[in-house]
Amino acid sequence: MxxxxxxxxxxxxxxxxxxxxxxxxxxxxxxxxxxxxxxxxxxxxxxxxxxxxxxxxxxxxxxxxxxxxxxxSPQIQSIDWNIQKPILTEESKKWGVKECNVIYVDGTVRSTIKDAVSSGKDLEYYKDALSGNSNALKIKERSNLIQNK
CATH class of the missing domain: 1.20.5 (Single alpha-helices involved in coiled-coils or other helix-helix interfaces)
Known part of the structure; x- marks a missing residue:
């Protein structure tokens, strides 16, 4: 075309x-x-x-x-679990923490919600604390980091 x-x-x-x-x-x-x-x-x-x-x-x-x-706190430094447990349980509730564990120098682990005693000698933050790291602390993952539920 x-x-x-x-x-x-x-x-x-x-x-x-x-x-x-x-x-x-x-x-x-x-x-x-x-x-x-x-x-x-x-x-x-x-x-x-x-x-x-x-x-x-x-x-x-x-x-x-x-x-x-x-x-x-002097009660916590007493290293007597019968004195420590009520204080730690109260503080755990106050700060919204589910469980608080204490690891003693011998590696014994005590929990505010479990009556059983366990060993924590193989835990990394226990080894850090023994080596002089004063901030040896393990914070378990929380899903409500930003938002309180």
Missing amino acids: KIKKVSTKIVLQVSLIILFTCSLLSATSYYLSQKSMNKSIESSMNSRIDDLSYAISNYISNNIQIVQNISV
Whole structure:
């Protein structure tokens, strides 16, 4: 099919130029917006990671401080389980901790919710404490780190 009118040829050529230009602008706009959005998401995620790591650090520091405050009590330092257990049970409830375990120098483990005595000599934080790490503390995973239930 041959186009005979010059005006039809011009309209067709202008339409093709407009179509090509619009396609090029759309593709460029899409690429730039995608790149900008990726940078924004990356920046936002880095900020959230920083905030969360700060919150976790504070959470751990607070737990260490709580344990240190409890440990300086003369009743706790007495190393008499009959004196320690009621205090630790009360403190556990006060701070929302399910269970509090005490490991003595000989490796004996006592729990505030279990009456059985067990051995903790093979536990990593027991070895850390014996080597002089005063912050030897194990905090079990809690699902309500951010949200209290």
